[in-house]
Amino acid sequence: MPGLSTMKNHLPICELKSDEPMARHTSWRAGGKADRYAVPKNIEELKQLMSGLTESEAVMWMGLGSNTLIRDGGFRGTIVATQYVMNELSLLDNGHVFVGAGVADAKLARFCAKKKLSGAQFFAGIPGLLGGALAMNAGAWGGETWQHVVSVETMNHKGEIKTRSKNEFDISYRHVGNLNDEWFVSAMMHFNKQEDEKFSNKDVIDIKQLLAKRAQSQPTGVASCGSVFRNPEGDHAARLIESCGLKGMRIGGAVISEKHANFIINDKQASAEDIESLIELMQQKVKAKYDVSLQTEVRITGERLSETNMDNQS
Numbered sequence: 604m605p606g607l608s609t610m611k612n613h614l615p616i617c618e619l620k621s622d623e624p625m626a627r628h629t630s631w632r633a634g635g636k637a638d639r640y641a642v643p644k645n646i647e648e649l650k651q652l653m654s655g656l657t658e659s660e661a662v663m664w665m666g667l668g669s670n671t672l673i674r675d676g677g678f679r680g681t682i683v684a685t686q687y688v689m690n691e692l693s694l695l696d697n698g699h700v701f702v703g704a705g706v707a708d709a710k711l712a713r714f715c716a717k718k719k720l721s722g723a724q725f726f727a728g729i730p731g732l733l734g735g736a737l738a739m740n741a742g743a744w745g746g747e748t749w750q751h752v753v754s755v756e757t758m759n760h761k762g763e764i765k766t767r768s769k770n771e772f773d774i775s776y777r778h779v780g781n782l783n784d785e786w787f788v789s790a791m792m793h794f795n796k797q798e799d800e801k802f803s804n805k806d807v808i809d810i811k812q813l814l815a816k817r818a819q820s821q822p823t824g825v826a827s828c829g830s831v832f833r834n835p836e837g838d839h840a841a842r843l844i845e846s847c848g849l850k851g852m853r854i855g856g857a858v859i860s861e862k863h864a865n866f867i868i869n870d871k872q873a874s875a876e877d878i879e880s881l882i883e884l885m886q887q888k889v890k891a892k893y894d895v896s897l898q899t900e901v902r903i904t905g906e907r908l909s910e911t912n913m914d915n916q917s
Contacts, residue, residue: 616651617643625678629668630730631867632826634875635677635905642684646788649688654762656681662760663904664786666705666732670739670828675875676906685734689788694718698796699753704734704787708741712810720794722751727810728817730829737787739900740779744813749774751792757785764788777833777900822860826869831882832897840889840897841865847888854881879903 623640626632643649656662661680665671689703692714700720702711708729715723725746729736736748737755754768773780817823832840844850844864852859856873859881860866867881886897 616655617641617648622677623682625668625673625682628665628682628684629671629673629828630826631668631672631828631873631875631878632869633873633878634673635675635908637673637678637680637682639681640684641681643688646688649683649758650762650764652681652683652762653758653760656760658760664734666735667707667730669731670735670741670901672828672875672878672901672903674879674903674905675908678905686732689734691789694720695791698794700792700794701789702733702792703789704732704737706733707731708733708736715794716810719797721797722746722794724809724813727814733790734787737790738779738782739777739902740774741777747776749779751794753791753793755790756788757782758788759783759785777898821863822866822868827860827866828901830865830900831867831885832865833900835895835897838895839865843889843893843895843897844885847885847892849885849888852881852884854884857881859885875905876908 618641620640620642622636622638624636625634625640628640641652643652653662661678662683663678663680664683664685666685685705687705689705691701691703692706692711693701695701698720700711700715700718708726708731711733712723712725712727715721725743726736728743729741731741733748735741737752740747740749742748749769749772752769754766756764756766758764771781830840832844834840835843841864844859849859850864851861853870855877856869856871857877857880858868858870860868867878869878882899882901882903889895889897
């Protein structure tokens with residue numbers, strides 16, 4: 604299979620699908636095909652897959668696809684599904700928790716509340732897996748992922764795992780730098796231990812209240828990626844977009860939510876191009892009115908359909 608080198612021991616590797624439509628695997632339900640879509644079922648299959656890829660192969664790890672847009676022309680390389688691996692979640696001592704990158708953020712929030720650990724409630728508002736939260740320092744309701752990270756394990760393109768401390772990374776708002784062609788496997792995290800049973804119950808109540816608040820203020824149960832843009836310093840992207848009169852604006856099947864202006868909904872079989880064009884329009888309007896350059900939270904990758912067509916004709 605193109606992109607895969609000959610395996611040294613000729614052992615079977617994980618499930619691999621060719622020309623896989625990524626609209627099936629992203630929360631926006633839009634986008635083109637990946638040349639290869641790999642579905643490892645355990646860490647050994649993942650190691651073997653990575654070590655078998657050629658160094659020139661483009662690779663992207665993807666969890667629930669809640670923060671990703673694959674352009675209509677598709678992804679020239681291998682997308683690795685991580686939701687079936689790296690699922691370990693265990694309580695250690697002194698408020699430390701070992702969390703695999705494949706653990707859902709909401710599951711981590713519930714686990715910590717059950718174990719009487721405070722400070723993890725905000726993870727209930729992040730619609731993805733820990734690996735994605737680590738990669739972008741995801742946050743919600745005033746909390747951020749890397750506030751609680753002690754160290755991480757990463758895997759490189761050769762399938763090698765190493766441990767890195769928090770201070771090895773350049774961490775800021777919705778940004779994690781100094782990743783050296785590697786992906787997150789797990790994290791050692793720390794939360795405050797509380798012995799008071801009432802406090803633990805309060806955390807559970809807080810999670811329910813925060814989710815209820817989100818349901819009131821944000822569109823739920825629809826095809827979207829969550830927040831499209833980072834909040835600019837001292838302001839909110841949604842306020843800027845709404846003040847430009849863009850709520851309800853539509854391009855093709857994509858529409859800016861009437862409920863929350865920082866959400867784009869796939870309303871009528873939107874193409875990735877519809878969504879990206881709407882993103883660009885929002886940026887242009889806010890820039891023109893406020894001289895603010897909105898930065899996307901969503902990861903946009905792959906080729907435009909026009910680029911793919913040109914390649915096929917050349």
